[in-house]
Amino acid sequence: QVQLVQSGVEVKKPGASVKVSCKASGYSFSNYALSWVRQAPGQGLEWMGWISPYNGNTNYAQKFQGRVTMTTETSTSTAYMEVRSLTSDDTAVYYCARWRHMGEISLPYWGQGTLVIVSS
Amino acid sequence: DIQMTQSPSSLSASVGDRVTITCRASQGIFSSLAWYQQKPGQVPKLLIYAASTLQAGVPSRFSGAGSGTDFTLTISSLQPEDVATYYCQRYNIAPFTFGPGTTVDIK
Numbered sequence: 001q002v003q004l005v006q007s008g009v010e011v012k013k014p015g016a017s018v019k020v021s022c023k024a025s026g027y028s029f030s031n032y033a034l035s036w037v038r039q040a041p042g043q044g045l046e047w048m049g050w051i052s053p054y055n056g057n058t059n060y061a062q063k064f065q066g067r068v069t070m071t072t073e074t075s076t077s078t079a080y081m082e083v084r085s086l087t088s089d090d091t092a093v094y095y096c097a098r099w100r101h102m103g104e105i106s107l108p109y110w111g112q113g114t115l116v117i118v119s120s
Numbered sequence: 121d122i123q124m125t126q127s128p129s130s131l132s133a134s135v136g137d138r139v140t141i142t143c144r145a146s147q148g149i150f151s152s153l154a155w156y157q158q159k160p161g162q163v164p165k166l167l168i169y170a171a172s173t174l175q176a177g178v179p180s181r182f183s184g185a186g187s188g189t190d191f192t193l194t195i196s197s198l199q200p201e202d203v204a205t206y207y208c209q210r211y212n213i214a215p216f217t218f219g220p221g222t223t224v225d226i227k
Binding site for chain 2: 035037044045046047049050059061062095097100104105106107108110111112113
């Protein structure tokens with residue numbers, strides 16, 4: 001069965017960077033793109049961008065361009081999302097989620113989420 | 121960017137009621153719309169994709185309709201386990217924006 005297992009809670013100081021991992025299993029990693037979504041405490045879902053493990057293509061929401069980098073490591077079926085120059089506004093749960101398939105971008109599979117806390 | 125709105129922002133209904141949530145896109149998005157359910161403290165769950173296709177395993181009391189700019193999610197008979205926040209998401213072209221959410225609870 002498809003599983004996405006994310007890394008654990010992170011506590012960072014303002015100005016630092018964080019790198020969240022998302023390890024996939026149960027399917028051919030290279031054949032399905034992943035989206036990253038975040039949710040600040042008590043707030044809604046915010047789409048951050050997507051990455052294709054097949055060719056490394058990415059697309060970031062304008063808000064995150066220049067501050068977020070999404071990568072994949074096909075040898076370990078792992079996706080990564082790095083956020084730099086953290087502020088308290090980046091405190092949120094970060095999710096990775098797999099596309100249904102390359103022609104259908106809805107998200108039937110989600111990781112459990114990674115809580116990132118930014119605090120001095 | 122295409123903006124997504126949802127109405128109402130919250131609603132309270134009785135068990136067995138028919139509940140309808142509306143999602144509107146600022147421009148046409150064909151049928152590239154999904155609905156997600158998120159219960160408190162849980163991961164979002166896909167309910168509907170391609171505007172009206174029920175995700176496998178989702179109860180048949182959930183249904184989706186619409187195309188272009190106006191979409192609906194309907195719960196035909198509200199159950200206590202349906203208490204959650206519901207989000208629409210467009211995915212015709214990036215950015216794949218989510219709606220602000222509709223919170224549903226039991227009266």
